[in-house]
Amino acid sequence: MTKEEAKEKIAKLTQEINSHNYNYYVLDKPVISDYDFDMLLEELIKLEKEFPELLDKNSPSQRVGGEITKVFRQVKHKYLMLSLGNTYSFEELQEFDERVRKAIGNDFEYVCELKYDGLSIGLTYHNGVLASAVTRGDGEQGDDVTANVRTIKSIPLTLHGSDYPEDFEIRGEIIMPHKSFEKLNAEREDLGELPFANPRNAASGSLKMLDPKEVAKRELDCYLYYLLGENLHFNTHYESLRKAKEWGFKISGYMVRCSTIAEAYDYINTLEQERVKLDYDIDGVVIKVNSLHHQEMLGFTAKSPRWAIAYKFKAERLSTKLLSVVFQVGRTGAVTPVANLEPVQLAGTVVKRATLHNADQIEKLDLHDGDYVFVEKGGEIIPKIISVDDSKREGQRAGKIKYITHCPECGTELIRKEGEAIHYCPNENGCPPQIKGKLEHFISRKAMNIDSLGEGKIELLFDKGMVKSPADLYDLTFDKLIGLEKTYFLEEQQKERIVKFREKTVENILKGIENSRSVPFERVLFAIGIRYVGETLARKLAYHYGTIHALMNAGYDELINVEEVGSRIAESIVTYFSNERNVEFIQKLKDKGICFELDKDAMTANSAKVSDKLQGKSFVVSGVFTNFSRDRIKKMIEENGGKNVSAISSKTDFLLAGENMGPEKRKKATTLNVPIISEDDFLKLLE
Ligand code: IVH
Numbered sequence: 001m002t003k004e005e006a007k008e009k010i011a012k013l014t015q016e017i018n019s020h021n022y023n024y025y026v027l028d029k030p031v032i033s034d035y036d037f038d039m040l041l042e043e044l045i046k047l048e049k050e051f052p053e054l055l056d057k058n059s060p061s062q063r064v065g066g067e068i069t070k071v072f073r074q075v076k077h078k079y080l081m082l083s084l085g086n087t088y089s090f091e092e093l094q095e096f097d098e099r100v101r102k103a104i105g106n107d108f109e110y111v112c113e114l115k116y117d118g119l120s121i122g123l124t125y126h127n128g129v130l131a132s133a134v135t136r137g138d139g140e141q142g143d144d145v146t147a148n149v150r151t152i153k154s155i156p157l158t159l160h161g162s163d164y165p166e167d168f169e170i171r172g173e174i175i176m177p178h179k180s181f182e183k184l185n186a187e188r189e190d191l192g193e194l195p196f197a198n199p200r201n202a203a204s205g206s207l208k209m210l211d212p213k214e215v216a217k218r219e220l221d222c223y224l225y226y227l228l229g230e231n232l233h234f235n236t237h238y239e240s241l242r243k244a245k246e247w248g249f250k251i252s253g254y255m256v257r258c259s260t261i262a263e264a265y266d267y268i269n270t271l272e273q274e275r276v277k278l279d280y281d282i283d284g285v286v287i288k289v290n291s292l293h294h295q296e297m298l299g300f301t302a303k304s305p306r307w308a309i310a311y312k313f314k315a316e317r318l319s320t321k322l323l324s325v326v327f328q329v330g331r332t333g334a335v336t337p338v339a340n341l342e343p344v345q346l347a348g349t350v351v352k353r354a355t356l357h358n359a360d361q362i363e364k365l366d367l368h369d370g371d372y373v374f375v376e377k378g379g380e381i382i383p384k385i386i387s388v389d390d391s392k393r394e395g396q397r398a399g400k401i402k403y404i405t406h407c408p409e410c411g412t413e414l415i416r417k418e419g420e421a422i423h424y425c426p427n428e429n430g431c432p433p434q435i436k437g438k439l440e441h442f443i444s445r446k447a448m449n450i451d452s453l454g455e456g457k458i459e460l461l462f463d464k465g466m467v468k469s470p471a472d473l474y475d476l477t478f479d480k481l482i483g484l485e486k487t488y489f490l491e492e493q494q495k496e497r498i499v500k501f502r503e504k505t506v507e508n509i510l511k512g513i514e515n516s517r518s519v520p521f522e523r524v525l526f527a528i529g530i531r532y533v534g535e536t537l538a539r540k541l542a543y544h545y546g547t548i549h550a551l552m553n554a555g556y557d558e559l560i561n562v563e564e565v566g567s568r569i570a571e572s573i574v575t576y577f578s579n580e581r582n583v584e585f586i587q588k589l590k591d592k593g594i595c596f597e598l599d600k601d602a603m604t605a606n607s608a609k610v611s612d613k614l615q616g617k618s619f620v621v622s623g624v625f626t627n628f629s630r631d632r633i634k635k636m637i638e639e640n641g642g643k644n645v646s647a648i649s650s651k652t653d654f655l656l657a658g659e660n661m662g663p664e665k666r667k668k669a670t671t672l673n674v675p676i677i678s679e680d681d682f683l684k685l686l687e
Helices: 003-026 034-050 090-104 178-190 199-207 212-217 237-246 261-277 292-298 359-365 432-443 457-463 470-475 503-518 521-527 535-545 548-553 567-578 580-591 600-607 630-639 663-671 679-686
Strands: 074-076 110-116 119-126 129-135 141-143 167-175 221-228 256-258 282-289 308-312 316-329 335-346 349-355 372-377 384-388 485-490 495-500 618-622 654-657
Touching: 003 034, 090 261, 090 282, 090 292, 090 308, 110 167, 110 221, 110 261, 110 308, 119 199, 129 141, 167 199, 178 199, 199 212, 221 237, 237 292, 256 261, 261 282, 282 292, 316 432, 335 359, 335 372, 349 372, 349 384, 359 384, 432 457, 432 470, 457 485, 457 495, 470 580, 521 535, 521 548, 535 548, 548 567, 548 580, 567 580, 618 630, 618 663, 630 679, 654 663, 654 679
Parallel strands: 618 654
Antiparallel strands: 074 141, 110 256, 110 282, 119 129, 119 167, 167 221, 282 308, 316 335, 316 372, 335 349, 372 384, 485 495
């Protein structure tokens, strides 16, 4: 391909990818599959590698390009970043309306919008290109978080169309959608880290991370609500945001115009009901005077505009009876006190349980048996106990709720590390929920990927006493498994689930266990569940040390020098290997044929080209594979001299087919006589 051709192709791919990103992240209406999207992006990345001089800083491949920041640069806002006056009552809204009428007369309209519960951001664009992203800070100056914000896919790096001003700023709110929040907290709990209290804290914590690569994983989103600049030529706020939408920004579909404050009340009432359906938190509604001329007439006070006001939703609060306090032990041994409550309908859902967080919280609430408590559910998903409802107390108060001293699951004495709020059960290898948690982690997709043991099957094996450690899985046989059965009651869904091992189930389980023997070292290292060693770190450590033996013998001082290993992680690794039981566990797995050394190919693949075995051969890779991720397979193709292409043509040498490959691809390959090979066939090509 000539440079001219490449330039043209890069421009076309960039345009295509940007438009797919817009469809997916802004409009929430993807028009191609993730796989086809990946293919386009990959093609672009490849061309950019081949022609580095054509690489544009704002290419969609460059979202995660920023360096790790030491500290954020402070930037002065061109326009002060003010806040909004707020109220909780319709009376005060009425007063706001009267003030507005007094200043500009009766002929005007309002715009009502959602009040997003995140953190504000100011984005500046120069000639249609994102130039900077700055947090609110103290309103006069904030942190330059541009590298982090570039990773948010709903924020355009370059604008659509051509009728945008040369220079402008657009402000909005960075939020974390509920789905991403739940995923992130589940991962944190898995790693023994404290979960974020709510999506706003999670969004804020994420945006302040120093490594944009990590921010990219947090799946943040951004809604825009305020356009600023000189000579903008708009008459109304509504019009300015409609235009911003055309330029590619995410503007809420909930924005409406109202001709009276009474219509705004209707909007508020509707939203108060509808907010439970949103996939992100809002804490109210913002009402703005629409005409920019009117806005100018109204002006600002020292703190906020006179042309806008925020109506904040009151968190719904009710009083209900405390039935009991139970102590739950998580998979990391962390103990959480949970209050069982007399069920009450609150903000659209029935609340029967609320977390009490830790011992300090119980103490602070001064909780006694049989107390009535106020439960509150605001924008957040999780209900909170605010205080004891003294008005409902009758007669003598029952005993104070005492924090337990021993694990309710295994009886071991609990520990509480200095400076930490949480109690732990230290019996890592003997406490049932901790063992179960370890087993579930071991078989999970990103670890040993034994999904035939999912959906309650591993739990059944544990409950029947057949598997007490992941190593026991490798002793299972057909005869031991066939016919096992147990009925579980799923409380959340209020129904029973029968787990039964029939012939096909058993065959699948045994096959899954067998296949796990070829899982590479980096995933095994993740699977054994050393606290704080997540998927990425496990891979880093595997490549760094090459074998479990080397890792085991690395002391604290050596570990701390490895990239991304801090004192907490180094300590955790040393503690793990100093426990005899863990060493025995690894030995047992080794004896069963589990891989504790980096594959030699992978070792070299990590550094450079491996071979020319696939020289000149082109592959289309499709579907899901057993031993390797699709990305890894593609990398292997390139490392061995082959080429990845996105679409099948008569020039394609192989269609490498995993599970769940679309029927079209198979049909096309057959018609064009392109050989279809399996993962095993592919590995043979490399032998
Ligand atoms: S307009 C000059 N619109 O609420 C005022 N703000 O309490 C510009 N917020 O700092 C702000 N949703 O971070 C505006 N639809 C919305 C908003 C919104 C959330 C935040 C924003 C602001 C804070 C004020």
